[in-house]
Amino acid sequence: MGGNVKVVIDADLCQxxxxxxxIAPSIFNFDDLGNGFVIGDGELSPETIDLxxxxxxxxxxxxxxxxxxx
Amino acid sequence: xxxxxxxxADAKLPVVDFAVDWDHTDSAWxxxxxxxxxxxxxxxxxxxxxxYAGGWFPTTHEMVAEIANxxxxxxxxxxxxxxxxxxxxxxxxxxxxxxPITSDPPFHQFARRLILPAFAPGPVNALxxxxxxxxxxxxxxxxxxxxxxxxxxxxxxxSPGVIAKMLGFPEADEDRFRDFVHVVLDLVDLAPEERGPxxxxxxxxxxxxxxxxxxxxxxxxxxYLLNVEFNGKKLALEHVRGTMVLTLVAGIDTxxxxxxxxxxxxxxxxxxxxxxxxxxxxxxxxxxxxxxxxAPVTMARLVKEDLDFHGCPMKKDDWVLLGFPxxxxxxxxxxxxxxxIIDRAVNRHAAFGLGIHRCVGSNLARMELxxxxxxxxxxxxxxxxxxPSGVTxxxxxxxxxxxxxxxxxx
Ligand code: HEM
Ligand code: SF4
Numbered sequence: 445m446g447g448n449v450k451v452v453i454d455a456d457l458c459q460x461x462x463x464x465x466x467i468a469p470s471i472f473n474f475d476d477l478g479n480g481f482v483i484g485d486g487e488l489s490p491e492t493i494d495l496x497x498x499x500x501x502x503x504x505x506x507x508x509x510x511x512x513x514x
Numbered sequence: 515x516x517x518x519x520x521x522x523a524d525a526k527l528p529v530v531d532f533a534v535d536w537d538h539t540d541s542a543w544x545x546x547x548x549x550x551x552x553x554x555x556x557x558x559x560x561x562x563x564x565x566y567a568g569g570w571f572p573t574t575h576e577m578v579a580e581i582a583n584x585x586x587x588x589x590x591x592x593x594x595x596x597x598x599x600x601x602x603x604x605x606x607x608x609x610x611x612x613x614p615i616t617s618d619p620p621f622h623q624f625a626r627r628l629i630l631p632a633f634a635p636g637p638v639n640a641l642x643x644x645x646x647x648x649x650x651x652x653x654x655x656x657x658x659x660x661x662x663x664x665x666x667x668x669x670x671x672x673s674p675g676v677i678a679k680m681l682g683f684p685e686a687d688e689d690r691f692r693d694f695v696h697v698v699l700d701l702v703d704l705a706p707e708e709r710g711p712x713x714x715x716x717x718x719x720x721x722x723x724x725x726x727x728x729x730x731x732x733x734x735x736x737x738y739l740l741n742v743e744f745n746g747k748k749l750a751l752e753h754v755r756g757t758m759v760l761t762l763v764a765g766i767d768t769x770x771x772x773x774x775x776x777x778x779x780x781x782x783x784x785x786x787x788x789x790x791x792x793x794x795x796x797x798x799x800x801x802x803x804x805x806x807x808x809a810p811v812t813m814a815r816l817v818k819e820d821l822d823f824h825g826c827p828m829k830k831d832d833w834v835l836l837g838f839p840x841x842x843x844x845x846x847x848x849x850x851x852x853x854x855i856i857d858r859a860v861n862r863h864a865a866f867g868l869g870i871h872r873c874v875g876s877n878l879a880r881m882e883l884x885x886x887x888x889x890x891x892x893x894x895x896x897x898x899x900x901x902p903s904g905v906t907x908x909x910x911x912x913x914x915x916x917x918x919x920x921x922x923x924x
Binding site for chain 1: 627633634635636798802859860863866868869877
């Protein structure tokens, strides 16, 4: 098995702009205040990684990070 | 409001060089600001003015983001540029007159958290049916008319209806709301002694609504603000009133402008209109590009203490006009920034601001814009401008077309 790829939202940077959960509702959801959070453990598969990157590229606050670990 | 006041605003000197004398109510800026901003971005990139008792205008995305995120050197105490930086009755920092938009940390966080739940996606999505019904009602009222003003007959009606219901105000008072907004956002270049009295009818109106809600509490945003408790204490009355005023002002003109600009664009770009008609799934992506390209809202800050900002000698209490719409056209931040690309997939626009003051109403605004456009193009799959020279634009910090003479084809 290769390294795992995970997506995380930095809650200090997120201002609830809402782009992530509109673009990728299978990966992100929103809380009672409208801030974004990652569903489950955030582990990405080859099928979901492009969608996560698209959400990342649309977050105005640069609050989404995609991390690779081995 | 006095006609004199409006005439006065028209009588000032036109701008010759926006780099050293910018004025966001100058007719050249009001009718087409984008070439001005592009020029300033290349030449300055921070413009200055002595008007409004002194202010700056950064034009790059990077600088706008930097200032929006720097609450240490810039205060939000006043976010609308006028000739009066110290209105006598305005509550001071850290709350300001219209929390949370006029509030600074740490008070800001408290004032914002209080209202975020009401505007989160859940409650907002529940309003979609109501918004759609409002749209069809105004389209039905147009009947078979083939030429009409889409600003006056459609765009201006959507957001006031939603906000009136949310605040628990009579819907029949809509015209008054638009008057209030006109005073707050359009009539900015008046002498303080002229501008001050224009606020009285609004203050009176809100006081009456508050009294009515105190006497007859009900399930709406006004009663929520009046009754919500923090550490066993209710909000100060000026806090409640300030947030109500903010919701009304921020919720009406802004979305109305976004709807208007989008219809204005589609009237001139049949290829974009056809794509939306044939591919409704494209709408959410298109909405983001409408918001980027025609971002309606510019906000302001005041400089807290003298400061050197990238070589600009900013002085305490100078204005900084925070051009989110100019940031959205910065070629450093967007590929083909001055091209409207209806399916632009990567679009990190700043139409709703950046940092801690990010628009609380963004979920509502997006939904209203999407639904208003969906209903409009479903009713009118082809239309064009009937009279391009008849289009007029709102002056000041919220930009959108007020008159949009349209001709419906077919
Ligand atoms: C297309 C429509 C809209 C646009 C482009 C827009 C834009 C903005 C921008 C740029 C800010 C940031 C202000 C700053 O940094 O000083 C803001 C703040 C705000 N907006 Fe909107 N807005 C829109 C619609 C709405 C609606 C419908 C509401 C509510 C009913 C609303 C409520 C607010 C509030 C309460 C704030 C203050 C947030 C804070 O200071 O924490 N806006 N808006
Ligand atoms: S797009 Fe960015 S700012 Fe918006 S909710 Fe998602 S993480 Fe937060």
